[in-house]
Amino acid sequence: MKKLVNNPVNVVEEMVEGYVRAHPDYIKQLQSNDRALVNARETKENKVGILIGGGSGHEPGFLGYVGEGMADGVAVGNIFASPSPDPILEVTKAIDKGAGVVYLYGNYAGDVMNFGMAAEMADLEEDIKVGMALATDDVASAPKEEKDKRRGIAGEFFIYKAAGAAADFGYDLEEVVRIAKKANQNTRSMGVGTSPCYLPQTGEPSFEIGDNEMEIGLGHHGEPGIEKGPLETADKIADRLVNDILADIEITKGEEVAVLVNGLGSTPKMDLYIVYRRVEQILSERGIKIYRSYVGDYITSLEMGGCSVTLMKLDKELTDTIDHPVNCPMFVQK
């Protein structure tokens, strides 16, 4: 696998350095920890702080979503690995404006432990109130009865969007947590992988896959999917993903959704729009209205091939958060 790197051991440090230098008007690195980045622009006093984070290799997730209308800070982990409590705690201290901080992250064992430890330290050592909401949008990662075991994938984007807006509206900690959890409750995703990613340090593929195969329901760290199947057309893939999602969450005729068709890193926009085309057809056949749609690379897995589809069922409250403007280096919504 060919990659544009120097020493594979330094990829995260060098990416962060490049990112901070490319967008100094948006983001700054804390002196206390070079894996702790915060919004360079002053935020309002008493606004609830939004902290996101996770492993590297998902760009623009997660550092790309620090900015106005979304997150106030990010803790950056190694590739596909949770950040340690240290940078999380440093970001927490930096973004607390007296109203507490909400941690948003995916439901992965490592993230749960590291963010959990950081939250305990923030409470004990810094007297900062911390709320948490975990993304569990991936329907393929566990059966419906075991929803608490499900992982967060691209749907995390909608949760950031909802919580970021709620914090901007001036809601208090409990309310921001409530909205973030509600956004998660209303969001479902599922993906397929057509080609693996390669870890820079090992140069090895994350899973073996034949030219005519795809992994259905894959995780976004290059984990194999729940089943391997023959590579299908874009329409058939969209059918499978949307049908599995709609079998999991009831969205009835006349209801509105936000749609995200997310590339995993190496899928061209052309392919993503072909998938979106079919998603739109299915939803419109069922009388489900698309309120707003997002198509592109939102949470990736290095150069993995394939895509995921996410639907968030909307009500008035969530629609307001989806409409809220955002200005981040890697995502702008006016």
Next chain:
Amino acid sequence: MELTSSGLKDFFKEVVEMIEKEKDYLCELDRKLGDGDHGVTMSIGWQAVNNKLNNELADIEDCGKVSITVGKTFLNAVGSSVGPLYATGFMRGAKIAKNKTVLNERDLTEYWVAFAKGVKERGQAEVGDKTMVDTLEPFANTLEVSINNSQEFEAAFSDAVKAAEKGMNSTKDIISKKGRSSRLGDRSIGVQDPGATSAYFILSKFLHFIKSNSAKTV
């Protein structure tokens, strides 16, 4: 035997070397179950530990301080899930070793039992979930029983490492229930758990270390 802080540091340095040797093998196991980085992750953590051992810890004589620094350093370098797990193990061990410049056989028994229990508590896993606990729990149980029966630390630790190996091998036959690989279902059968493997490597390295230094203070 007795272990001084400098012996403890020598052991940790041997772990650093061992992880570098086993890095690719651990990644290979992890590729079949997760994202294939367990060896890389362990290497990042232990290299950071190595740096501390050669600098800040070079003159530290408190075994507790050495162990807590190893745990915290590993955690901050790694994050991930192995970060909090191994860090908790070494920090629990540090509680036993606190303010001690020499660890006797009883301290060492308590150290490793606390280590194993700490990891289990942090990860909330049970035997049979296909994790490090499959290695660590039989190890700790055997160590406690065997030391009570024989009063012979090296023999007891050797029994415990055998139980750890058996536990590690058992992970081949079980379906993963924790972490990323739990989504694989039946597809996880046949593959040995990388975390159970690295935990076994650390314990067996300690056995090797005490065997080569038995009957003396190191």
